[in-house]
Amino acid sequence: MNTYGKQFRITTFGESHGAGIGVVIDGCPAGLPLDTAFIQQELDRRKPGQSKITTQRKEKDEFEILSGVFDGKTTGTPLTLMIWNEDAKSKDYAHIADQFRPSHADYTYTEKYGIRDYRGGGRSSARETAARVASGAVAKLLLHPLGIRIQAYVSQVGKVKLEKEYSQLDLSLTENNIVRCPEPAIAEEMIALIDATRKNGDSIGGVVTCVIKGTPAGWGEPVFDKLHAELGKAMLSINAVKGFEYGSGFAGVQMLGSEHNDAFYTEEGKVKTRTNYSGGIQGGISNGADIYFNVAFKPVATLMRDQESINEKGESVTVSGKGRHDPCVVPRAVPIVEGMAALVLADFYLRNATSKLR
């Protein structure tokens, strides 16, 4: 199904080369002032053509409100945002109409549905993430008055890795460069690597790190819908994601419990932990400390070079590298990761309203 969330619930629709991409947000409380400039600003962070290291496809990605707002505020009824398609050159795709591009969804969609919209990947296009960013921006507007701040940045491109942890960085510098890495020197290296990869008609992977500050203690559900399990699902649902880890993550498996346990103490009446290997989540529920996690993105499958593959009849074909695509998705993935994180938190915020008698 194309729905995410239980109480702050989004349903996305639309294809890369159809009328556009839309999202229905159901469950947003009434009375929220809808800052449309902010939503547009978030969309601008994701939009194509924003720099030399992203796809050169030009779309303004402007959105229209189709329902749910009156006098500038949400009404509690479904809030629908639509991003119309503009630069949809369907003919760009005629040559791959019956081809299965390597590591794309062409083959699997055909197996599942018996039919697929081959234009630009159709529904499997990363263009669908515009709807996530738009609805994620609404979620951010809901969370903002609670003091919750969500900030993501690029921490790795190929082998170029930002070794510092988030707490050692000045995250306010993230948007200062086109790769969205808060350490200027590393950012330069990343940009150079992506640019070289692009010129080579190739693509490369990367990692986005996300930090959430200000989440109150007590959010999340104890068993299946653990806070980090939902964050993980949300991140893994983004195109090209191959892995998710939070807190100590994969590195934590090498630690001893006596090192890894986060000792509690009290400071000015507030419960704190001396370390934060838990990543702000214990037993699936937030403990008030910073939540942080990493998201691994593979190199995108579309290359500007020829590749061997097969067509729908199973015959060998050469897939040629036409079109306009990102050599590396992580710079544009930053607002997507933030948006999905906001959607997860907004949902738990509403779900938590009835956890106990008040």
Next chain:
Amino acid sequence: MNTYGKQFRITTFGESHGAGIGVVIDGCPAGLPLDTAFIQQELDRRKPGQSKITTQRKEKDEFEILSGVFDGKTTGTPLTLMIWNEDAKSKDYAHIADQFRPSHADYTYTEKYGIRDYRGGGRSSARETAARVASGAVAKLLLHPLGIRIQAYVSQVGKVKLEKEYSQLDLSLTENNIVRCPEPAIAEEMIALIDATRKNGDSIGGVVTCVIKGTPAGWGEPVFDKLHAELGKAMLSINAVKGFEYGSGFAGVQMLGSEHNDAFYTEEGKVKTRTNYSGGIQGGISNGADIYFNVAFKPVATLMRDQESINEKGESVTVSGKGRHDPCVVPRAVPIVEGMAALVLADFYLRNATSKLR
């Protein structure tokens, strides 16, 4: 909520030290012969006290069928399995009734619910996973006639790592040793490390790798409920899990697209890929190749040594290391990972029944 799955749906209930742990399975098709010996065998793989490197708490973990079976077959109505508690020494926990144990769920449950069952972790106890293994066994019985085989094993304990990939291993050897690592020499090292850690009153983390063979192409949903996103959520919902990666995973971020893309070819009329960095999933949907993934487990939080912490009033206390616990969860986590994977696949099997007109 305590429910997982949309069509093959489980709801678990019960606490560590209450009457027992149970699970209601709703949506299992009628007519499935219920091999109770197999279900018990799976529960035995998870049960405590099975070797020197697991907790010495003794529970037989025998299950009872409360509903949903007639003449040895499922009836299509809710199938309820109950595992009664036996060795529930509540007094073991009186000393921590008002303490927040480090890196446990004590503090977060109190914040969320205002109340908690402190006996053995209550609902946050890993004992809840018995219900997952039991229902996962039913899911395996549903998948077995389709030729689907799910096998997990321990690939890392602390720094002791099995470097070979799954395809280089003889997975039939997995159950031959108490740590469940298919490479005997590495298994010995792992066992020694866990044993030494146990003697030291400490705990250590590890990685479980899981391989699924025989999944037909076309399972999974394209946007939010991608097959790997649901696998990720299911794994991250298991106690102590900190990370999930599938296919090329975190290592894949360093690759170029030209290396990472899995070229299609046809062999005897079947579509195959020359490599499998996709991990058997493309665009969120299975492509028929092996599905494989890694799950990172942190060192368990319960230690057999004193730790500094606070109580409910915020006062400093010393949490003493009593009770009986696992020094490393991964050996017993193997059937849990398999069970959750089976639940995910069973759900997608049923969900896929209506993807296209047939």
Next chain:
Amino acid sequence: MNTYGKQFRITTFGESHGAGIGVVIDGCPAGLPLDTAFIQQELDRRKPGQSKITTQRKEKDEFEILSGVFDGKTTGTPLTLMIWNEDAKSKDYAHIADQFRPSHADYTYTEKYGIRDYRGGGRSSARETAARVASGAVAKLLLHPLGIRIQAYVSQVGKVKLEKEYSQLDLSLTENNIVRCPEPAIAEEMIALIDATRKNGDSIGGVVTCVIKGTPAGWGEPVFDKLHAELGKAMLSINAVKGFEYGSGFAGVQMLGSEHNDAFYTEEGKVKTRTNYSGGIQGGISNGADIYFNVAFKPVATLMRDQESINEKGESVTVSGKGRHDPCVVPRAVPIVEGMAALVLADFYLRNATSKLR
């Protein structure tokens, strides 16, 4: 939430006087040829201004496909239909901006949301049912190849009642008159009554009866989601509905079991019942016989005369009868009832695909 259905699932959005009314259909199998002329024809049966006994508000109610169709067939991805608003005179409503109209949703929306879109009832407007008719038409297209036929008609207006049962009527005559009653003489009486009521600035209630032929035995769920329980909920969710009964209904309470029981017999290898007080549903599941039910509609709340009421401050006000409205909803409710019935059946059709091992 604004979603109906579990597997054939619709989410509607939009207000009476906003951009328009839309619906996202999620879960429709891929490969269904989308007969757009048929969908428009169904919308035409509901549209305002179609006769002298309906509202004179003019809307063409033409729809646009925003997503989910490729080469004339559904793709399995969300199918979005949009009906743009045209004749939305917001100024018509300025005079009631702070008034609570009697028996409308003005007061309850204000209590629930703290805000409401007062233009034309906003989200509570019956205009929302256009989305139900459009998506119901898609459901009909899915059911049609299975031989399922859904036909509703007006069986009562005020005290003018069609005493014959559905099996005594020629339902092909239903669309021959503007009130949609298959008995011409009774239809004339109904039309005269509605017309007189309209001229009097008043409104009047009525009953729509619906018959479903061709449902296979075995559809429905046994406990909460009984086939008739879902039909009941679907009908009661239509604006102005006050009651639902199926089969023998309220009259059945006066019968003895020996009269009411439907005796089984076999004819040409097919299981049949000698009577059909069960209304084609036993234990919540279809038995293959005709399904039939009645839906009671109250007189609509908007009158063309002055009424006493209060405003948001609790002060007495006179609500004046402006605007253009239906004096009786049942003629236009016929396609809405059919559409909702189609949505219920389409959902159970898909849900039933996995009831047993096949």
Next chain:
Amino acid sequence: MNTYGKQFRITTFGESHGAGIGVVIDGCPAGLPLDTAFIQQELDRRKPGQSKITTQRKEKDEFEILSGVFDGKTTGTPLTLMIWNEDAKSKDYAHIADQFRPSHADYTYTEKYGIRDYRGGGRSSARETAARVASGAVAKLLLHPLGIRIQAYVSQVGKVKLEKEYSQLDLSLTENNIVRCPEPAIAEEMIALIDATRKNGDSIGGVVTCVIKGTPAGWGEPVFDKLHAELGKAMLSINAVKGFEYGSGFAGVQMLGSEHNDAFYTEEGKVKTRTNYSGGIQGGISNGADIYFNVAFKPVATLMRDQESINEKGESVTVSGKGRHDPCVVPRAVPIVEGMAALVLADFYLRNATSKLR
């Protein structure tokens, strides 16, 4: 699926002649004192063998708490209640093992599942309603501190009808007689009619009326999940129910809008309506007035006399009238109707917590 409710959610399981009947309540807020005596008292109102006009099957219907309670309060985790079966004489049913009893679920279950537990109706047995009464009692405990009172009574048996409306009755007299009708003289007539019907080996239908006082304004959802639509579904999901109407109901179709509209006025700062044809619900949302509705029950299908039918092979058979059954379900249906109403309201109570920014 065997689940009802979105936030106060119950999942029932169990068969008439298996281990017992159970219910998992998920979403009940933590901290609710669980008055077990009250729950048992409600179960006693439903239990068989309570008077000469109910089935003579003897079951104590005592319940056991399997999970979710600590120190007498709910913990926010799943609350599981189990009612073990005692008097389950499976041999009573051997003679109908391959027969399709008229107007029972035997045939439809077989069509749906290909298998059925024929003992006592298995899952289709009205014994399942014990789980609804038990969980409904918990819902009542949640609603009670809010001042909400739910009271049902028998208003019709066969042709014996209580003509007075609820507001003219002293509902405190309801439990004073075995048929649960608050008007003693009518109650006598009803009892006599049921007793005569029983002696004749026959059964008869009836109506239960339910009144809910004290619901705050603003509960319910505007489109599909209207408060009365959920009440309708909940009631129609009870065994043997054929119809539901609320407020003016079917009688309202004969009224003019000018009669039917409920005029608002203000009294001591509170919004009230001069009449209540709306039944306390406008636009699907409560307006603070009394909610009232009628539920029609057919005569039960099990008769103490021979009936013609067929078996699984389609051959003619005589179904003989053995066993112990109710000649009329409405006396025991009173607590079931109340319980389901409580479940609906508890769910909307929790759902409403996030309707607007607070």
